[in-house]
Amino acid sequence: MAKVTFFSGQQLPLEMHKVRIIQKLNLLPIEQRRQAMAGAGYNTFLLQNADVFLDMLTDSGVNAMSDQQQAAMMIADDAYAGSATYTRLYDKLVELFGMTYFLPTHQGRAAEHILGKSLVKPGTYVPMNYHFTTSKAHVTEMGGEVLELITEAGLAVTSDELFKGNFDVAALRALIEDKGADAISYVRIEAGTNLIGGQPLSLANFRETTALCREYGILTVLDASLLADNLHFIKNREEQCRDMSIKQITAEIADLFDIIYFSARKLGFGRGGGICIRDEAIYKQMRALIPMYEGFLTYGGMSVREMEAITVGLDETMDEDMINQGPLFIEHMVNELDSRGIPVITPAGGLGAHVDAMRFLPHVPQQQYPAGALASALYIASGVRCMERGTLSEQRDPDGTEPMANMELVRLALPRRVFTLSQVNYAIDRISWLHQNRDLIGGLRFVEEPEILRFFYGRLEPIGDWVDQLVDAFRRDLGDSL
Ligand SMILES: *Cc1c(COP(=O)(O)O)cnc(C)c1O
Numbered sequence: 017m018a019k020v021t022f023f024s025g026q027q028l029p030l031e032m033h034k035v036r037i038i039q040k041l042n043l044l045p046i047e048q049r050r051q052a053m054a055g056a057g058y059n060t061f062l063l064q065n066a067d068v069f070l071d072m073l074t075d076s077g078v079n080a081m082s083d084q085q086q087a088a089m090m091i092a093d094d095a096y097a098g099s100a101t102y103t104r105l106y107d108k109l110v111e112l113f114g115m116t117y118f119l120p121t122h123q124g125r126a127a128e129h130i131l132g133k134s135l136v137k138p139g140t141y142v143p144m145n146y147h148f149t150t151s152k153a154h155v156t157e158m159g160g161e162v163l164e165l166i167t168e169a170g171l172a173v174t175s176d177e178l179f180k181g182n183f184d185v186a187a188l189r190a191l192i193e194d195k196g197a198d199a200i201s202y203v204r205i206e207a208g209t210n211l212i213g214g215q216p217l218s219l220a221n222f223r224e225t226t227a228l229c230r231e232y233g234i235l236t237v238l239d240a241s242l243l244a245d246n247l248h249f250i251k252n253r254e255e256q257c258r259d260m261s262i263k264q265i266t267a268e269i270a271d272l273f274d275i276i277y278f279s280a281r282k283l284g285f286g287r288g289g290g291i292c293i294r295d296e297a298i299y300k301q302m303r304a305l306i307p308m309y310e311g312f313l314t315y316g317g318m319s320v321r322e323m324e325a326i327t328v329g330l331d332e333t334m335d336e337d338m339i340n341q342g343p344l345f346i347e348h349m350v351n352e353l354d355s356r357g358i359p360v361i362t363p364a365g366g367l368g369a370h371v372d373a374m375r376f377l378p379h380v381p382q383q384q385y386p387a388g389a390l391a392s393a394l395y396i397a398s399g400v401r402c403m404e405r406g407t408l409s410e411q412r413d414p415d416g417t418e419p420m421a422n423m424e425l426v427r428l429a430l431p432r433r434v435f436t437l438s439q440v441n442y443a444i445d446r447i448s449w450l451h452q453n454r455d456l457i458g459g460l461r462f463v464e465e466p467e468i469l470r471f472f473y474g475r476l477e478p479i480g481d482w483v484d485q486l487v488d489a490f491r492r493d494l495g496d497s498l
Contacts, residue, residue, distance in 0.1 A: 146170065173359070192232050211405070285433070406421045
């Protein structure tokens with residue numbers, strides 16, 4: 017991807033790849049979209065992919081592979097033990113991260129499971145810049161407590177801070193001095209902080225945070241699942257790193273850590289995961305768990321074909337033109353929406369664009385799930401599937417009261433290398449139309465509310481007849497066909 021100045025004066029992202037395999041998409045007429053949304057209980061997780069035009073639900077396991085990755089999959093060495101495929105993946109990881117040991121896992125959360133079981137001591141703390149759902153679950157499962165030490169800017173919806181994922185180093189120092197280094201199992205740093213909008217840390221902050229840990233002999237762990245986006249932002253936003261290659265930045269970051277783990281459903285354009293380890297004793301301790309939970313040491317639950325694809329995908333991650341496609345499209349989307357007065361998280365991060373449903377639909381109370389309602393409305397108006405990240409995604413307290421989320425967000429994920437700019441522009445256009453007609457959008461209520469993970473399976477219905485009004489307005493403005 018490149019950012020090119022057009023003769024018109026516009027600066028737009030331009031694809032530095034061509035499409036060689038296509039998948040046909042369906043854009044159902046609005047009446048059928050309305051029916052599909054009703055059939056899915058106004059929950060985008062329950063839509064059939066065949067009814068979805070642009071799937072912006074997630075960036076996990078749905079990134080596009082390159083011709084080189086597909087070619088590599090053909091030479092995968094299908095051996096249970098000692099496969100040459102493993103050696104190629106291992107060598108690539110040593111080349112990029114410089115750690116002696118590697119354990120493969122079937123995905124990112126499986127690496128977190130192994131990490132939790134080996135490293136988290138009950139009653140200790142695991143400070144992090146911010147939690148990810150599965151990272152937190154595996155720490156608490158082992159009796160540890162997650163502490164989020166994100167800088168104040170990280171939680172502001174709009175900000176000028178370019179590195180909203182930065183660790184609050186002063187808060188970490190205060191914590192260590194208060195509780196003692198022994199009370200901390202390890203410090204986890206999440207690159208491209210997922211749940212606050214794919215926001216990056218600066219190389220300077222990586223350095224400062226890990227130096228403090230070294231000073232106290234505390235183990236440092238990098239969650240590199242969203243590292244690719246973070247690398248792009250360091251190169252483009254951090255003055256001192258402008259002349260460094262992506263590979264140099266990667267090596268500098270990796271040098272700071274004791275352990276690096278990742279979900280290859282995001283990093284490396286494949287599906288899988290793994291843990292890179294510097295210390296032999298820690299490696300041996302974790303190694304014992306791999307055959308028990310994942311698979312033999314040379315595949316860890318992954319298919320060898322995926323492992324070959326990841327090896328090539330990691331190499332492509334070192335190419336700025338390959339990893340900037342997501343961030344540049346997201347920046348385009350965020351800037352376009354922002355310029356039309358649509359409330360979005362700024363500055364743009366990796367992973368996707370995040371619309372602030374609380375400000376988009378100020379007339380819909382949080383009890384009526386504004387982000388869920390907006391996600392449903394967007395599908396009906398466009399066939400675009402996105403994800404609610406707000407109160408619907410929260411869980412009720414044991415006494416049945418419903419906690420309100422800090423933010424009501426609609427996340428439009430942009431899987432890497434998948435969409436074209438005209439598709440992104442279509443999504444922007446339909447969100448703009450919804451914004452013009454936002455007064456028509458009402459709330460939702462549950463008709464079937466599961467006790468756990470209700471956002472995955474729950475079914476809802478619109479309160480009142482707002483969906484009919486929205487469909488009528490759409491027909492008036494944009495016709496019937498699409
Ligand atoms: C997705 C993700 C994980 C979990 O990885 P899976 O492969 O989905 O299990 C962990 N950390 C971060 C930051 C992620 O984005």
